[in-house]
Amino acid sequence: MTKHDPISLTTVSAGFIQDWLDALQSRCTSKEMKSLLERSGLQTSPMVPTQRITLEEIATLYQLAAPATGDEMMGLWSRPIRPRALQHLLTVQREASSMVSALFRFSTFWNLLLDDFRLDLRSKPDEVELALAPYSPDTKPQRFGHMLMLKLAHGLLSWLGGSETRVQEVRFAFARPDFAADYAVVFPCPVAFDAQDTSILFDPRHFDRPITRSPAEASAFLMRAPIDWIFTGSRAHTNSLRVRAFLYGETWQSCQLSDAAHALKITPRTLNRRLKDEGTSFQNIKDALRRDIAIRALQQGTASIEQIAFDTGFSAPSNFHRAFHKWTNRTPGSYRL
Incomplete structure (x- = not known):
């Protein structure tokens, strides 16, 4: 990987x-x-x-x-x-x-x-x-x-x-x-x-x-x-991984459920149901990708925390800090290597 x-x-x-x-x-x-x-x-x-x-x-x-x-x-x-x-x-x-x-x-x-x-x-x-x-x-x-x-x-x-x-x-x-x-x-x-x-x-x-x-x-x-x-390298065996891979390859901040469903050649209703069967949702997958992109950027990048906040779709660094603490129970700064 x-x-x-x-x-x-x-x-x-x-x-x-x-x-x-x-x-x-x-x-x-x-x-x-x-x-x-x-x-x-x-x-x-x-x-x-x-x-x-x-x-x-x-x-x-x-x-x-x-x-x-x-x-x-x-x-x-x-x-x-x-x-x-x-x-x-x-x-x-x-x-x-x-x-x-x-x-x-x-x-x-x-x-x-x-x-x-x-x-x-x-x-x-x-x-x-x-x-x-x-x-x-x-x-x-x-x-x-x-x-x-x-x-x-x-x-x-x-x-x-x-x-x-x-x-x-x-x-x-x-x-x-x-x-x-x-x-x-x-x-x-x-x-x-x-x-x-x-x-x-x-x-x-x-x-x-x-x-x-x-x-x-x-x-x-x-x-x-x-x-x-x-860790599975699969992009095809579960709908949640297929959606995650699709989002990562697109402008994920603006992608909606309907965009992912169209890419997977199924209806939004069917995709929503299949994701629910797998114990997740489109928004959960999107939030998890945003969280993981932020963690990787903090650990391996040189961008400031403020820039990472904007890059991951937050309008203000304070909102990013709150969301990040909710996701991880840690501060963004604690992930800096």
């Missing part, structure tokens, strides 16, 4: 990563944790759930924390995942003759390492489901850990196929969280909650044949982890 990409601009709420931060603390001293957060660009004091976190901050924390803790899953599972485990996983995956075979190898690999959950591969002619099933009914799902495992499976399939693999649905075995909207950045499909098991579902009829991947390509994939496989 590039600097000028509408997906890479996206931020997620602090609540989305809080389970990960809690798990990471179990693998670090307080001093080590503070250092990891500081070097990642994250604040060391407690964050409120509505604060915004950039994808770069998440990727940097992962790249620092995995080697620092000696656990490539950073406390998300009861047993540490030792260094080079993911490298061995890619070696196993590179030899798969089909996507179903790749998923079988994926489940077998992790079932050798995990103590609390097993990965079940449930295959039918028109549906393949990879599920995380607990060994004990008393075991509670780790929300970030379950998300990360499903996305690793999806990311590896996409890497093997050479393009993002289509997903039918994702189901989580936990209640819908307040940050549920953030999953749209991660999964290009409908997301359900309160399921019996956490799982990701594919239609095997849409599977591409795996392409041959070299050891050098595997190393590059690991070097970029987790940005390439956590």
Whole structure:
């Protein structure tokens, strides 16, 4: 994802990563944790759930924390995942003759390492489901850990196929969280909650044949982890991402619902309904893009806060400050690097 990409601009709420931060603390001293957060660009004091976190901050924390803790899953599972485990996983995956075979190898690999959950591969002619099933009914799902495992499976399939693999649905075995909207950045499909098991579902009829991947390509994939496989690069699989991509390519400040509907070749009423089904609205998407453009400009640009306020459609800097605090619970100045 590039600097000028509408997906890479996206931020997620602090609540989305809080389970990960809690798990990471179990693998670090307080001093080590503070250092990891500081070097990642994250604040060391407690964050409120509505604060915004950039994808770069998440990727940097992962790249620092995995080697620092000696656990490539950073406390998300009861047993540490030792260094080079993911490298061995890619070696196993590179030899798969089909996507179903790749998923079988994926489940077998992790079932050798995990103590609390097993990965079940449930295959039918028109549906393949990879599920995380607990060994004990008393075991509670780790929300970030379950998300990360499903996305690793999806990311590896996409890497093997050479393009993002289509997903039918994702189901989580936990209640819908307040940050549920953030999953749209991660999964290009409908997301359900309160399921019996956490799982990701594919239609095997849409599977591409795996392409041959070299050891050098595997190393590059690991070097970029987790940005390439956590966050979806899709512009087509959900209406909300399609609208966001459209707005980013247009003069988004003046675009209306009818403009987006025309570009997507559907009626405004149909688009409004589909966005509602995805848990969002045209205005929410527009406001989120405006927020994320402002955060990127504050972090990487040289424009003044006043100029950024005008560039993002505010008539006065004071209005921008109020809106920004409502979006992030932080001041614009606190995002300056």
